[in-house]
Amino acid sequence: MQPTTAVRRTPIIEPRVAIKGPLALSRALVLDKICIQCHTSQCAPNSTFCGADCIQTSKHNSPKLMELPPVHYMFRQISDLFAAGWVSSNTRPLPKRIFLITSTEENDRTYKIYKEGVEIKRNLMVQGIEPGNPRRLWYGTIRECGIGDPGRGSLCSSITCPMCNHIRCVFDPSGRYGRLLSRKFHHHPGIRVSSASSKSHLYSRSLIRSRWNALLLDSVVVGNPYHVPEEEFESSIPPSGFDSIIRSDSTAEQEFIVYHDDAVRPLYLVLYQDPASSST
Known part of the structure; x- marks a missing residue:
């Protein structure tokens, strides 16, 4: 029998898919x-x-949270928007975790119908305004369950958790937590949002122990807003021909109140350190 000789095989190298851009793409x-x-x-x-x-x-099992990696460009965009909206004199906190909120097809549909209906009534496009005048605005509320904290990536089942109900687009400004916020902040029932993250921070509160605060970034159809001074903002409602109210005395901390559930759809949940805290 002839001795066998081991044959060394050259490994097959699959061709790499060319990536456009710099060759040293990290x-x-x-x-x-x-x-x-x-x-x-x-x-x-x-x-x-x-x-x-x-x-x-x-969309499967929506609404739900999908965490953005800190290196993701959308994480940076939302962080920049958060920073630009922090106009308070307090030290500006940095977002620690950001989650995309997936919406159900039904919630997407009713939001679209409402936005189109506002545009039909107001004809805002002729003024160079996006149909319906949607804005990305911040919303602060009570976080009963600690959603977004490590190990709490899912919406809770509590019917009294304002944060999770808002993410589900179940709004109840005149209900339990609406009355709670009204007693604390004395505002008229409605969904109160702001272009200033530092302003909405004033309405953010966690009922469980957490090292972070939480804000929601919403897409809000403000339509044709009715301008009112600060002293009337908390007691006004939009008259005929208007869809929301806006404080007319501040441009840095624009605040709106909308009164229709389908005017609001949550986009992102942002967790950040309390600016009054020195812990990390």
Whole structure:
């Protein structure tokens, strides 16, 4: 029998898919635009998803939270928006965790119908305003369950948790937590939002022990806002021809109150350190 000779096989190297851009593209830069659903493809412009399939998949079990990696470009965009809106003299805190909020198809549908209805009534496009005049505005409320904290990535089942109910688009400004906030802040029943994260921070509170505060970034159809001075803001309602009210005395801390559930859809949950705290 002839002795056998071991044959060394050259490993097959699969050709790499060329990535457009600099040859020395870092892994961090790749993750900067990764789709947060499939984690394999680059997301589309101004989106956190790569396409329609991943958007549809993300709707499963909605509403829910999907955490953004700190290196993701959308994390930086929301952080920058949070920073730009912090106009208080207090030390500006840094966002620690940011979650995308997926909406149900039904909530998307009713929001779209409301926005289109406002546009039909107000014809805002002729004024160079986006149809319905949607704004990205901050909303602070009571966080009963600690959603967003480590190990608390899911919405709670409590019917009295203002934060989780807001994420579900179940608004009850005249109910239990509406009355609680009204007693504390004396504002007229309605959904109160602001362009200033530092202003909405005043309405944010956790009922459980947490090292972080939480704010929601909402898409809000303000339509044609009715301007009122500060002393009338908390007791006014929009007259005929208007869709919301706005404080006319402040441009740095614009505040709105809207009165229709379908005018508001939550987009992101932002957790940040309390500016009054020195702990990390």
